[in-house]
Amino acid sequence: xxxxxxxxxxxxxxxxxxxxxxxxxxxxxxxxxxxxxxxxxxxxxxxxxxxxxxxxxxxxxxxxxxxxxxxxxxxxxxxxxxx
Numbered sequence: 001x002x003x004x005x006x007x008x009x010x011x012x013x014x015x016x017x018x019x020x021x022x023x024x025x026x027x028x029x030x031x032x033x034x035x036x037x038x039x040x041x042x043x044x045x046x047x048x049x050x051x052x053x054x055x056x057x058x059x060x061x062x063x064x065x066x067x068x069x070x071x072x073x074x075x076x077x078x079x080x081x082x083x
Contacts, residue, residue, distance in 0.1 A: 001049065009039040020055040027061050034059035044068075 006012070010033050011019065019030045034040055034056065044058025048069060053062055060068070 001046065003046065005039045005042040005046075009043060010034065010037040019057070027056055030056035031059050048072075 014033055018026070018033065021027050021030060034043070037043070037059075040058050042058075044060055044065075046052075047057030047060070047065055051069075052065070055062070057065070
């Protein structure tokens with residue numbers, strides 16, 4: 001999986017601990033870094049494809065990524081039924 005995008009993200013100069021917060025306030029801090037990041041979409045896709053369970057990736061929390069994956073499964077199942 002290509003990870004060259006990582007070198008271009010806003011996070012490249014931020015300590016990794018910012019993206020692995022222990023509370024909701026920390027998640028908000030990480031999201032602020034991600035908000036204007038040009039690599040937000042590939043970062044999120046990387047986390048989703050890799051099934052990364054921890055931290056903030058692409059501006060999303062663990063819970064948000066689980067919801068996205070669940071919705072994608074539902075959408076894929078619906079599409080398969082209509083094909």
